[in-house]
Amino acid sequence: MRFLAPLLSAASLLWLGLSAGYAQTKPSTTWNNKQCAVVLTYDDAIDVDLDNAIPALDSMRFRGTFYLIGSSPVVAKRLPEWRRAAQRGHELGNHALMHPCDGSLPGRGFVTPDNDLSKYTVSRAVSEVRANNVLLNAIDGKTARTFAYPCGDLQIGGVKFYDQLKNDFVGARGVTGGLQTAAEVDLTNIDSYMINGQTGEQLIDLVKKAQQSHTLLVFLFHGVGGGHGLNVDLKAHRQLLRYLKAHEKDIWVAPMVEVAEKIKTVQAGPAAGKVKG
Template identity: 55%
Template structure:
């Protein structure tokens, strides 16, 4: 009797394992976790080095563009081509205003000091940048990234007036959350500055263990910005992600935000 029951016990155990473990390991578009590669401040090196590197692996990145940046206004056809290839052109405001009263913000000029803005001005400039970006890529859906991670103007959350303009907004606080707990007005991100590929890969593996996702926040990749990682380390990360493509969903911020929004309904 015991011998006859033994296979049944095994089959029941296997059934329960598959029933309960599978949803937790395939939560992200049928994969174990999601990775979003985001690049801030509209740098020439993003067009010259980063996008070709992503294209070589058939990966899509999110590039948060400052509308007034010469690297945008002087290279519109190249950004349009990048969008046509599937890369997201995100909104990083028209003039990148930051709170100049905070420590280490001596570089913030009066004209770009967020504390000198009104909420109406901030909202207007962001919407102007949205119109500009649509003129480049023709798209209505995109995400926003807070310059310097600053959320408020005189204690007012200015993004509250922009929730219907974007699919989501990327912040700067790191963390691994399940999709149902993600605040789409402040999507977590990991700032990379001088980081090695090994360190970034470890972060991806932590996201995978947590059944979560990770948003990488890059600025310079091989130079052009004080916050920088090397091209070589960036390349190694891409190579790792390509090898793990079966388990890792590498996509844009707008696609992950849409996926999270749908999962929360």
């Protein structure tokens, strides 16, 4: 028996090691039985959304979320293309009618007097967001969608204007970087990583961290291959999509509205407090 005991001990340690490894990689029931969820979002309704981003997503059969500014000339000029994108499953999210930002904050010299959120009333902000919903519904015929805060600004005079819009949307995306389990997500201010100049390897590394932690990862893109001061290189964007495609059995890639609806269901469940994304 004195020779058997070390063998049993070694076997026990091996079993524990394998179990720990499995626990790190097993699929999560929260994210459609996959390890994590990844949402690809694109802001501001610019030409490169239609010229670069959507064709890249379509080539991989991925669906993203495009946050449209209602007053953007690219919405008016290319409305049939936005409608076709929605028909292929991309979400047309709400990024407000005029994209107002708080001009009183540091580094906001780009904010014009007409679009200064600090000069808005809450009722004006809410009305413009709802007007943009009417426009988006006319394009895609849908009523369920998500909102993205222009410039990540949540308040007007200390008041959270989105509080009046909670019933208009499934959720709202913010600009604070972070990986969260479904139980940790605040659907009124969903974390996201703003992308500007990162390499493909850096983007993929974020995905790997989400896989390991079984969390939600939201990418916030503006320009893809140009078209905006905040930009990601086409090659880096392509590398990310290829990694997601190669690992799609482990990664749930879906529009923000679908992921937010899933999170809402999880958080409303009887064991919501115990959920580990």
